[in-house]
Amino acid sequence: MGPIEVRVPHHLEPAEVRRRLERGIERAQSEFGDRVSRIETAWRSDDELEVQVEVMGMTIASDLTLEPEAIVVRMTLPGMARLFAGKIQAGIEDKLGGLLAASA
Numbered sequence: 626m627g628p629i630e631v632r633v634p635h636h637l638e639p640a641e642v643r644r645r646l647e648r649g650i651e652r653a654q655s656e657f658g659d660r661v662s663r664i665e666t667a668w669r670s671d672d673e674l675e676v677q678v679e680v681m682g683m684t685i686a687s688d689l690t691l692e693p694e695a696i697v698v699r700m701t702l703p704g705m706a707r708l709f710a711g712k713i714q715a716g717i718e719d720k721l722g723g724l725l726a727a728s729a
Contacts, residue, residue, distance in 0.1 A: 629710055631698040631717045635725040639672065642691050642725065646674060649724040680706075696721060 635642060654664050663679035672691040677684055687700035698717055702710055 628701045632695050633721045634695045
């Protein structure tokens with residue numbers, strides 16, 4: 626299985642998208658701390674964020690690209706995580722979509 630790509634639309638200014646992403650990552654660390662042993666992020670540029678998450682001994686690396694009207698998440702799932710690709714994709718769409726909703 627190749628990488629999965631999730632595209633989540635938004636209507637926000639780039640600075641607001643970055644602010645909400647950073648806030649969302651902070652919340653994820655506290656909300657999922659019992660299941661996620663590590664979340665690391667690094668901005669490679671103003672519109673590219675690298676995220677690594679360690680869950681159940683597996684490291685999932687993803688790249689987020691901020692486009693003018695969407696965030697594009699690309700990730701390759703390791704081993705057994707591929708069995709849950711659909712659920713992972715739906716979870717990203719749901720959580721990221723909520724984070725980017727106009728009233729958030």
